[in-house]
Amino acid sequence: MSLTVPELTDMLRARGEAQEQLFSEARRCRAAARGDVAVLRGVVEVTNLCRVNCDYCPMRRDNTTSNSIYVLDVEQIVARAREIHAAGIDVVFLQAGEIPKTTKIVGEAIPRIRELFNDKVEILLNLGNKKRSEYAYLKDQGATSYILKHETSDPELYAKLRHETFESRMRCMEDLLDLGYKVGTGAMSGLPGQSLESVAEDILLAKRLGVHMSSIAPFIPAPGTPMENDGYGDVNVALNAIAAMRIVEPTWLIPSVSALAKTRDDGQLRGFQAGANVMTVNFSDPASAGKYLIYGKDRFVVRREHATRALTGAGMTVTGSVFLRELMGTGA
Ligand code: SF4
Incomplete structure (x- = not known):
């Protein structure tokens, strides 16, 4: 559905009965598009080393010396993928801080993982900005999909928080789409200096880009970062943004992210x-998971039981990779 910034902003403001109506409409769109099913991804966090210096992230470059750094090798990645296979999950999600080295490590791990799954696997990557030739190499190695969040559609806020240009992010996004990846983007809500209109623009940008997945996460002030004393993003805005995204593009894969559980158990x-x-x-081994500091040391690590509980509570069932089924020509 095509919506304007004021219409989306109204949705983001909904509370009480209006919010329940918004959620109900979003669930109707979800059921009509793909049914009341959720895709489970198994994530392996390849390294907590990063060359970027995002003000909100404890893995920022300036924290390299104070963090306990690890980089998994190919064998370690394949061993974790074996656990994902054993759990019956067919989306192997390889995520890492942004360093050039991940291209080679992950590129060599992908064919091994595909072999493990007899090719019946979606390889989803989240490795940050890379050259087009690196994205092409990873695709040739067997990657299916890639998440590259735009974080905020406001170029000035983007540059202020990430010390990188918004244009460079968009260049990477265009390369990924052009190379035939199934692409996911996403944003944060509740950032200091961010208006609700800006969050509405985030949703419209994702729609304009023509991505296949989109996410929203409330801002979490993480210890050890320049933003540690800022306020938490309002979870209700993030929840309403999920609903608005579902209505804007019913087929999108939209995650219920762990940041939502940071300020409320449910x-x-x-x-x-x-x-x-x-x-x-999360399929990282406990030692690595404790060092991958997305929201600080007390991050909430999602294990299988928690996922099952949340899905059952919502009356949903688990499905396999929708992209894999599309690519194999067996429908979504
Ligand atoms: S948010 Fe990502 S790119 Fe930014 S510092 Fe953290 S790991 Fe690096």
């Missing part, structure tokens, strides 16, 4: 009630 269940249809289960 945050991820509410994400599904708002229209989400993806959950990421």
Whole structure:
């Protein structure tokens, strides 16, 4: 559905009965598009080393010396993928801080993982900005999909928070789409200096880009970052943004992210009630998971039982990779 910034902003403001109506409409759109099913992803966090210096992230470059750095090798990645296979999950999600080295490590791991799954696997990457030739190499190695969040559609705010240009992010996004990846983008809500209109623009940007997945996460002030003393993003705005995205593009894969559970225990269940249809289960070994500091040291690590509980609570069932089924010509 085509919506304007004022219409989306009204949705983001909804509370009480209006919010329940919004969620109900989003669930109707979800059910009509793909059914009340959710895709489970198994994530392996390849390294916590990053060359970028985002003000909100504890893995920022300036924290390299104070963090306990790790980089998995190909064998370690394949071993974690074996666990994902054993759990019956067919989306292997390889995520890492942004360093050039991940191209080679992940590129060599992909064919090994595909072999493990007898090719019946979606390889989803989240490795940050790379050259077009690197994206092409990873695709040739067997990658299916890629997440590259735009974080905010406001170029000035983007540059202020990430010390990078918005244009460079968009160049990478265009390369990924052009190379035939199934692409996901996403944003944060509740950032200091961000208006609701800006969050509405985030949703419209994702629609304009023609991506296949989109996400929203409330801002979490993480210790050890320049933004540690800023306020938490309002979870209700993030939940309403999930619902608005579902209405704008019913077929999108939209995750119920772990950041939703940071300020309310039922945050991820509410994400599904708002229209989400993806959950990421962590398969990093406990030692690495403790060092991958997306929201600081006390991050909430999603394990399989938690995912099952949230999905059951929302009356949803688990499905396999929708992209894999599309690519194999067996429908979504
Ligand atoms: S948010 Fe991503 S790119 Fe930015 S510092 Fe953290 S790991 Fe690096």
